[in-house]
Amino acid sequence: MAFAETFKALSDPVRRKIMELLKKETLSAGEIGSHFDMTGATISYHLSILKKAELITETRQKNYIYYSLNTSVVEEVMLWLSTLKGDN
Amino acid sequence: MAFAETFKALSDPVRRKIMELLKKETLSAGEIGSHFDMTGATISYHLSILKKAELITETRQKNYIYYSLNTSVVEEVMLWLSTLKGDN
DNA sequence: CTGCTATTTAGAAAAATTTCTAAATAATAT
DNA sequence: ATATTATTTAGAAATTTTTCTAAATAGCAG
Numbered sequence: 001m002a003f004a005e006t007f008k009a010l011s012d013p014v015r016r017k018i019m020e021l022l023k024k025e026t027l028s029a030g031e032i033g034s035h036f037d038m039t040g041a042t043i044s045y046h047l048s049i050l051k052k053a054e055l056i057t058e059t060r061q062k063n064y065i066y067y068s069l070n071t072s073v074v075e076e077v078m079l080w081l082s083t084l085k086g087d088n
Numbered sequence: 089m090a091f092a093e094t095f096k097a098l099s100d101p102v103r104r105k106i107m108e109l110l111k112k113e114t115l116s117a118g119e120i121g122s123h124f125d126m127t128g129a130t131i132s133y134h135l136s137i138l139k140k141a142e143l144i145t146e147t148r149q150k151n152y153i154y155y156s157l158n159t160s161v162v163e164e165v166m167l168w169l170s171t172l173k174g175d176n
Numbered sequence: 177c178t179g180c181t182a183t184t185t186a187g188a189a190a191a192a193t194t195t196c197t198a199a200a201t202a203a204t205a206t
Numbered sequence: 207a208t209a210t211t212a213t214t215t216a217g218a219a220a221t222t223t224t225t226c227t228a229a230a231t232a233g234c235a236g
Contacts, residue, residue, distance in 0.1 A: 084111050
């Protein structure tokens with residue numbers, strides 16, 4: 001995991017909101033997009049960044065692409081943060 | 089605390105390295121700068137962003153300004169991350 | 177007060193990010 | 207095979223971020 005990518009990915013409010021949506025349930029790209037006032041192309045761009053950071057994973061079904069959280073990377077970020085606090 | 093500012097602050101590698109330096113000890117702006125190949129003005133810019141995000145605090149002594157970590161904001165970030173994982 | 181050191185602020189250039197439109201893929205359905 | 211729907215890719219414009227140089231501020235020290 002590359003912290004650079006992970007933190008950059010989480011630094012954008014749209015992407016954090018996507019993470020929160022996916023916390024509740026797996027969603028298709030289109031369903032995610034319906035929560036924002038942006039084109040599908042822009043949502044696709046944000047999804048690609050979360051994917052590169054391995055914060056989400058995708059699975060294809062019919063002609064939909066479903067996205068879900070990958071909590072293990074979230075955990076690694078938390079570990080880095082916890083070392084800042086001195087608990088290690 | 090504003091997550092936007094906090095995550096943005098942590099999204100830059102220079103600023104994360106500053107956080108790691110300050111994890112060990114309080115340092116002056118100049119001492120922090122000596123770890124990077126950048127002008128003091130640039131370091132000052134990065135410090136200002138960490139300060140706005142309340143990730144660090146400053147105290148003045150003589151004509152030095154010393155910086156230290158503020159771990160309570162680090163903890164709030166960890167809390168947000170933990171809700172993603174579903175532990176709450 | 178004058179000079180010296182530490183740091184910040186201002187303004188501009190360079191680089192990276194975000195967003196859009198238009199076109200391309202991919203998969204399904206008729 | 208053609209049409210339709212879902213999504214991504216490419217390229218460009220707009221915005222934001224990072225960095226620098228030069229100038230300003232702040233606090234000693236002599």
